[in-house]
Amino acid sequence: MICGTDEAGRGPIAGPVVAAAVILDPNNPIEGINDSKKLSEKKRLALSEEIKQKALYWAIAQCDAEEIDRINILQASLTAMKRAVEALGIKPEKVLVDGNCVPKLQVPAEAVVGGDALHACIGAASILAKVERDRQMLAWHEVYPQYDFAKHKAYPTPAHLEALRTHGVCPIHRKSFRPVMRVLAAQAAAQAAQD
Template sequence: MICGTDEAGRGPVAGPVVAAAVILDPNQPIAGINDSKKLSEKKRLQLSEEIKAKALYWAIAQCDAVEIDELNILQASLLAMQRAVEGLGVTPSKVLVDGNKLPKLAVPAEAIVGGDGIEACIGAASILAKVERDRQMLEWHQHYPQYDFAKHKGYPTKFHLEVLAQQGPCPIHRRSFGPVTRALAQRSTDELSG
């Protein structure tokens, strides 16, 4: 009952940070699991379905932009992982966490730097988290198409930062992040001088 947990979405300036927790079935190994960033989108989607079908237990949780602004991105990431582990509906014997910090858990846990490329259960969690976050950003694109979330998923690309500067942030932008703070400051300056 070893659980792996990982998050996706620490770097973007918009959208939630999403975490997953996975307990794989040793009798149903899944080929090709790796750090989600090293897999193509097509491969991630395929593996995500296989993980959900074959894992003993899995759960997905998140912290939205408001919580990220209140807590900071590190604490929000850890809280999302804690929520995912608690959402499994079963108590794992141990939790393996990607990175060098541990969420607050009631069970033994170990932080492993680069764990998503070493431990299959962490890699599986990284895939579920990334696929779910990307799915949500595609949905947000429908609400706020001007930002083109479908393309950059909320990461601070040149285009995203230009639109942010012109239009200001939308409700899913993380107001505590530098580019969003600067866009807000610029807009209030423009309004005062306008």
């Protein structure tokens, strides 16, 4: 009962950080699992469905932008992974965590740098987390179309930074992230100048 866990969304400047935890069935292998960033969107979506059908256990959890701002992105990533592992409904024998930090868990855990390409269970978790986060960003795009979240998924691309400068900060932007802080500071300065 080895569980893999990984997160998606540490780099974006808006939206949640999403984590998944997966215990794969050794008797029901899934072909093509890899680091989610190395897979096409179409492949990720197909694998995500297959993982949900074939895995023994899986769970998804997250921290939203407000929580990220309150506890910082590293702690939010670890918290989301902890929540995902605890939501499995079973205690794994061991948890393999992508990266170089482990969340505080009630079971043995090991950090594995580049683990999403080395262990199928971590790769599976990275796929579920990425697919779920992308789905949420598409939904946020409907609410705030001016930022084009559907295209860049809230990563700080030139187009996103330009939209941020033009339209200001929306409720799902991470206010503790530098590009957002700069826009908030510029808005405050402009407001002060008017006053």
